[in-house]
Amino acid sequence: MNVGIEIGGTKLQVVTSDASNTITQRFRYAVDRTQGATGILATIEQVIGQLPETPESIGVGFGGPVHWQTGRIATSHQVNGWAGFDLRSWFAERAPGASIQIENDANVAALAEARQGVATGFRHVFYVTLGSGVGGGMVVDGKLYHGASPGEAEIGHLWLVPPDADSPGQTIEQTVSGWAVDRQIRGLLPQLPADSVLKKLVEKSPDEAAAQFLHPAYETGDPVAKMLIEHVGSVLALGLSHVVHLFHPDAIVLGGGLSLIGEPLRAAVRQALPRFVMKAFQPPVVLLAKLGEDTVPVGALQLAISRQQ
Numbered sequence: 001m002n003v004g005i006e007i008g009g010t011k012l013q014v015v016t017s018d019a020s021n022t023i024t025q026r027f028r029y030a031v032d033r034t035q036g037a038t039g040i041l042a043t044i045e046q047v048i049g050q051l052p053e054t055p056e057s058i059g060v061g062f063g064g065p066v067h068w069q070t071g072r073i074a075t076s077h078q079v080n081g082w083a084g085f086d087l088r089s090w091f092a093e094r095a096p097g098a099s100i101q102i103e104n105d106a107n108v109a110a111l112a113e114a115r116q117g118v119a120t121g122f123r124h125v126f127y128v129t130l131g132s133g134v135g136g137g138m139v140v141d142g143k144l145y146h147g148a149s150p151g152e153a154e155i156g157h158l159w160l161v162p163p164d165a166d167s168p169g170q171t172i173e174q175t176v177s178g179w180a181v182d183r184q185i186r187g188l189l190p191q192l193p194a195d196s197v198l199k200k201l202v203e204k205s206p207d208e209a210a211a212q213f214l215h216p217a218y219e220t221g222d223p224v225a226k227m228l229i230e231h232v233g234s235v236l237a238l239g240l241s242h243v244v245h246l247f248h249p250d251a252i253v254l255g256g257g258l259s260l261i262g263e264p265l266r267a268a269v270r271q272a273l274p275r276f277v278m279k280a281f282q283p284p285v286v287l288l289a290k291l292g293e294d295t296v297p298v299g300a301l302q303l304a305i306s307r308q309q
Contacts, residue, residue, distance in 0.1 A: 003055040003095075004300030005044065006105060008063040009033070009078025009132035012040055014047045015297040016055075021305060023297070025051075037081030041090065048094050057099040058091055059304030061108030061296040063133065065150040071102040074150035078132055101303045105129070105296050107144050107152055109255055109289070110137030111306075112299030118290035119251045126249040127289070128155055128240065130258035134173040138247060143306075145247075158239050172239040176232045178211050178258050185210040188224060197222040215261045229261060233268020240269065241276035244284060255289030262288065 002021070006013040014027040027047050032039050048055070064082065065074035071088020091100045110127035119125040125139045134156030138145035146152065156173030163169030174180055185202060192199040198217035202210045217225035240252055254266060270286040277283050291298055 001051070001053050001055050002301055002304050003048075003051075003058045004297040004304065005058065005060045006108075006296035006300065007040060007044075007060060008105060008296070009076070012043060013293070013297050014044065015294075015301065016051065017301050021301055023294070023301075026297075028293075031079065033079055036079055037076070037085060040079065045094060055095050055098045057304035058095060058101070059108070059300035059302070060087065060091075060100075060102040061105035061300045061303075062087070062102060063105045063135075065154070066102055066104050067150045068101075068103050068107075068146065069149060071100060073102075099304065101306075103144070103303055104135065104137065104152060106135030107137035108299035108303055109295040110139045110253070110299070111144055111302050112291055112295050113253045113255065113289055114139035115142060115302055116291065116298055117253070117295070118287045119253050122249075122251040122285075124247065124249040125251050125253060126153070126240075126243050126247060126284075127253045127255055128236070129256035130176065130236070130254065131178055131256035134177050134239075134256075136243070138249070153243070155239050155243065158242060160235065160238070172235060176235050176258070178209060178256070181211040181214075181228070181232060181258060182209055184228065185214075192224060196224060198225045209257070211258055212260070215264065218261075218264050226264075229264050230268050230272075232258070232261075233265055234272040237269045237272035238276050240273060244273070244277050244281060248281070249284050251285045251287055253287050253289050255295055259289055 002017045004015045010031050012029045012031055015023050016025040017023050029043055064076040073082045073085045073087055076082040087102055088100050106129045113119050113127055114125040123141055127137045129135045136153035136155040138153050158172050161170040189199055197220045201213040214225045266286055266288050273283045
């Protein structure tokens with residue numbers, strides 16, 4: 001039995017698979033950030049304890065920079081208590097004899113989409129996740145690209161406005177992560193007319209993520225939803241232009257919760273990208289992730305199996 005785990009800033013997922021790599025069990029939990037890493041580890045330990053057998057291999061996609069060679073966590077930008085934690089040793093104590101591999105979650109998601117998702121058939125695949133944070137991963141010929149440890153393609157931390165003595169600056173993650181877009185939407189609400197579809201949808205469900213209403217509002221022709229999607233697409237395209245200039249991927253895959261905006265966001269990125277790329281370069285294909293919430297767990301399973309081979 002193989003186990004794939006996603007440890008994110010908002011959710012924890014654990015899946016198991018059989019010898020054919022078919023998912024056989026699923027466990028999903030919301031992350032209580034007030035409990036920190038301790039709460040997440042307690043939940044994982046509970047799940048492992050109720051599995052019918054000890055896992056042969058465990059693959060983990062972690063939401064933050066990871067020392068992938070050692071399985072030690074560098075840090076988490078969303079949940080306290082992870083910095084310096086030796087996650088591989090922790091798993092080894094609870095699953096003796098198992099092969100344990102730990103990677104950044106965007107790397108793992110990139111592996112999933114390149115091997116089993118929308119980007120199968122492409123040699124050079126860059127994946128960007130738009131969720132509670134903004135991260136990236138690169139796959140070349142079916143294998144993860146690794147630079148110096150920790151961290152890999154941290155596209156979310158590219159500066160849009162560099163910091164200086166008078167300003168903290170602004171990064172891509174601070175502009176187009178799910179939480180950043182939520183803040184932008186809620187900041188605009190007081191200025192919107194009473195008949196704004198976006199305003200009505202957000203105010204009807206005030207406790208839910210505002211960004212999820214961009215697509216339905218866009219479908220009705222809401223001008224503010226259209227403007228925000230185009231803005232997100234343009235900012236993201238600017239960040240991805242650096243990826244194109246450095247790595248020349250054949251395909252770029254948009255994933256994470258914000259990618260559920262769907263075709264309007266993909267089209268906005270695809271339209272904006274050529275503006276920021278050298279004229280001599282052919283912009284890569286821009287695709288929407290196919291595996292949905294399974295992206296990181298499936299990639300984690302792929303990671304586990306790869307290390308067995």
